[in-house]
Amino acid sequence: MTAGPDVNELYQEIILDHYREKHHAGLRDPFQSEVHHVNPTCGDELTLRVHLDGDTIDDVSYDALGCSISQASTSVMTDLVIGRTVDESMALFDEFRHMMHGQGRVQPDEDRLEDGIAFAGVAQFPARVKCALLGWSALRDALVRAGAEVPDNESEM
Amino acid sequence: MYDVDAVRRDFPVLERTVGEFPLTYLDSANTSQKPRRVVETMAQHLLLHNANVARAMHLLGSEATEAYEGARAKVAAFVGARRPEEIVFTKNASEALNLAAYTLGSGLRPGDEVVISVMEHHSNIVPWQLACERSGATLRWFDVTDEGRLDLERAEREGLINERTRVVSLTWVSNVVGTVNPIARIAEQAHAVGATMVVDGSQAVPQLPVSVSALGADLVAFTGHKMLGPTGVGVLWGRYDLLAELPPFLGGGEMIEVVRMSGSTFAPPPHRFEAGTPPIAEAVGLGAAIDYLTVLGMDAVAAHEQEITRYALGALRGIEGLRILGPTEAIDRGGAISFVLDGVHPHDIMQLLDARGVAIRGGHHCARPLHERLGVQSSTRASGYLYTTEEEIDRLAEALVFTRDFFAGRMASGSGTARRRAAREEARRLRGAQPTQPDQTRTEVGA
Numbered sequence: 293m294t295a296g297p298d299v300n301e302l303y304q305e306i307i308l309d310h311y312r313e314k315h316h317a318g319l320r321d322p323f324q325s326e327v328h329h330v331n332p333t334c335g336d337e338l339t340l341r342v343h344l345d346g347d348t349i350d351d352v353s354y355d356a357l358g359c360s361i362s363q364a365s366t367s368v369m370t371d372l373v374i375g376r377t378v379d380e381s382m383a384l385f386d387e388f389r390h391m392m393h394g395q396g397r398v399q400p401d402e403d404r405l406e407d408g409i410a411f412a413g414v415a416q417f418p419a420r421v422k423c424a425l426l427g428w429s430a431l432r433d434a435l436v437r438a439g440a441e442v443p444d445n446e447s448e449m
Numbered sequence: 450m451y452d453v454d455a456v457r458r459d460f461p462v463l464e465r466t467v468g469e470f471p472l473t474y475l476d477s478a479n480t481s482q483k484p485r486r487v488v489e490t491m492a493q494h495l496l497l498h499n500a501n502v503a504r505a506m507h508l509l510g511s512e513a514t515e516a517y518e519g520a521r522a523k524v525a526a527f528v529g530a531r532r533p534e535e536i537v538f539t540k541n542a543s544e545a546l547n548l549a550a551y552t553l554g555s556g557l558r559p560g561d562e563v564v565i566s567v568m569e570h571h572s573n574i575v576p577w578q579l580a581c582e583r584s585g586a587t588l589r590w591f592d593v594t595d596e597g598r599l600d601l602e603r604a605e606r607e608g609l610i611n612e613r614t615r616v617v618s619l620t621w622v623s624n625v626v627g628t629v630n631p632i633a634r635i636a637e638q639a640h641a642v643g644a645t646m647v648v649d650g651s652q653a654v655p656q657l658p659v660s661v662s663a664l665g666a667d668l669v670a671f672t673g674h675k676m677l678g679p680t681g682v683g684v685l686w687g688r689y690d691l692l693a694e695l696p697p698f699l700g701g702g703e704m705i706e707v708v709r710m711s712g713s714t715f716a717p718p719p720h721r722f723e724a725g726t727p728p729i730a731e732a733v734g735l736g737a738a739i740d741y742l743t744v745l746g747m748d749a750v751a752a753h754e755q756e757i758t759r760y761a762l763g764a765l766r767g768i769e770g771l772r773i774l775g776p777t778e779a780i781d782r783g784g785a786i787s788f789v790l791d792g793v794h795p796h797d798i799m800q801l802l803d804a805r806g807v808a809i810r811g812g813h814h815c816a817r818p819l820h821e822r823l824g825v826q827s828s829t830r831a832s833g834y835l836y837t838t839e840e841e842i843d844r845l846a847e848a849l850v851f852t853r854d855f856f857a858g859r860m861a862s863g864s865g866t867a868r869r870r871a872a873r874e875e876a877r878r879l880r881g882a883q884p885t886q887p888d889q890t891r892t893e894v895g896a
Binding site for chain 2: 305333335336358420423
């Protein structure tokens with residue numbers, strides 16, 4: 293009988309750091325759109341706001357109830373996208389999603405995904421991939437609602 | 450004397466290990482494991498007696514029909530129905546409750562009231578919401594006390610069940626907090642105002658000796674897969690005279706009497722409610738599960754469940770930082786135990802327990818309103834069954850203490866963020882102009 297993947301790969305220090313100290317947490321003004329996303333299987337809930345300055349993401353603020361993976365992933369995401377353009381952010385989402393669906397076989401680019409590379413371990417736990425993508429999906433939705441031009445790429449699982 | 454070790458030998462899955470740990474299956478309120486006998490009976494049926502039921506007139510057709518109707522008779526006897534025709538096979542308890550809500554709902558009018566409770570599984574909430582939306586009837590509900598029991602006093606005070614009430618639909622045993630509800634007493638109140646009493650027996654029928662005739666209910670829904678049977682077969686028991694009054698639910702083959710292009714007439718119960726080819730092998734498997742439960746004896750099964758629940762409540766009460774939702778004593782209480790652990794989200798608890806072979810459920814267990822009422826976002830649930838041992842409960846408790854300490858330790862270990870950032874910057878500087886190398890020491894990709 294095989295053991296599952298090592299749980300220590302899932303709960304890396306980077307992830308628990310972000311879980312403990314969520315970056316950019318809390319809901320702030322001003323914002324152009326606010327979305328509420330849930331993960332119906334486990335009940336995680338996320339309210340997320342975006343504020344755009346032209347095509348640059350000026351602020352992402354959020355209020356989240358959920359597991360360490362979804363909360364940490366949202367925190368890491370805000371570090372990555374605040375100050376970046378919508379296009380750059382969505383390109384990062386694509387890379388992150390590619391890594392998450394790679395079952396642990398995709399080599400992430402740390403210079404691009406920064407702390408996001410810690411989630412490569414989560415990719416070995418299919419049931420938790422959705423947790424790691426919750427914040428990103430909410431961001432994409434919020435950008436669309438804020439009127440940003442978001443590339444229409446493949447569905448999110 | 451109940452021999453749990455002998456019982457366990459009938460369930461091959463319980464011999465599995467997860468890495469170095471023995472499998473500890475404590476998710477039986479979600480679905481139970483299956484004994485060999487159930488699987489073998491289904492295999493035998495499919496391999497040697499397979500045919501469609503009722504419409505096939507050849508030898509195999511007769512055998513299949515006999516097996517399917519035989520399973521109906523076993524279910525009827527098991528729950529104390531007055532006749533097999535009171536047993537309707539569905540695909541699960543949700544479909545059984547939808548059948549009840551759709552057919553009873555067709556008689557609802559604006560001003561009528563349907564009463565449920567805040568502790569219901571979503572499958573005993575949503576079908577009634579839909580029925581009320583369609584008919585203009587009003588949905589009302591029992592609140593619960595902070596201890597997770599139906600707030601009967603408040604219901605009394607507010608006249609919850611009154612002359613406008615047409616249907617009362619309640620769970621017998623809560624799938625979250627384990628509460629056993631006083632169905633007979635509420636059925637009496639419902640009947641006094643002419644309302645129909647519907648019961649969600651999904652968690653009760655697997656655990657308790659049941660006599661639907663003595664319960665006082667009019668319709669009882671339950672499912673095969675939580676009582677050692679396969680998935681894909683559920684049951685709606687109904688008082689025959691009530692079933693005979695209800696309109697059809699799904700239309701199709703086998704539920705009709707005469708079909709003309711201008712209109713059709715319908716078969717009597719139970720076939721009126723079984724459109725299309727039913728889950729034949731699954732019903733046969735459920736029959737085998739009932740044989741198994743009958744040999745053990747439901748009194749013994751219930752006594753074991755009580756003993757394990759009492760033991761588990763004691764073990765969990767002893768864990769600092771853990772709070773049990775609902776009744777903390779094994780009195781009027783079923784085997785599902787939900788709890789919260791300070792500082793650790795249920796999804797994370799589930800993950801760490803899973804790594805130690807302990808299978809439990811984290812989330813809102815299809816009962817979001819109850820969690821909201823109890824002031825928690827989600828919870829962790831452990832649920833044993835007739836094969837659960839005290840040793841398994843000890844493993845659960847150990848794994849929970851490990852989980853609590855794992856997170857407490859890491860969450861208290863000071864800020865790693867600044868340190869980590871500096872390390873990353875340093876690594877970047879050292880890499881200089883060289884092509885970026887994935888950081889193997891940190892990500893262990895593909896390890």
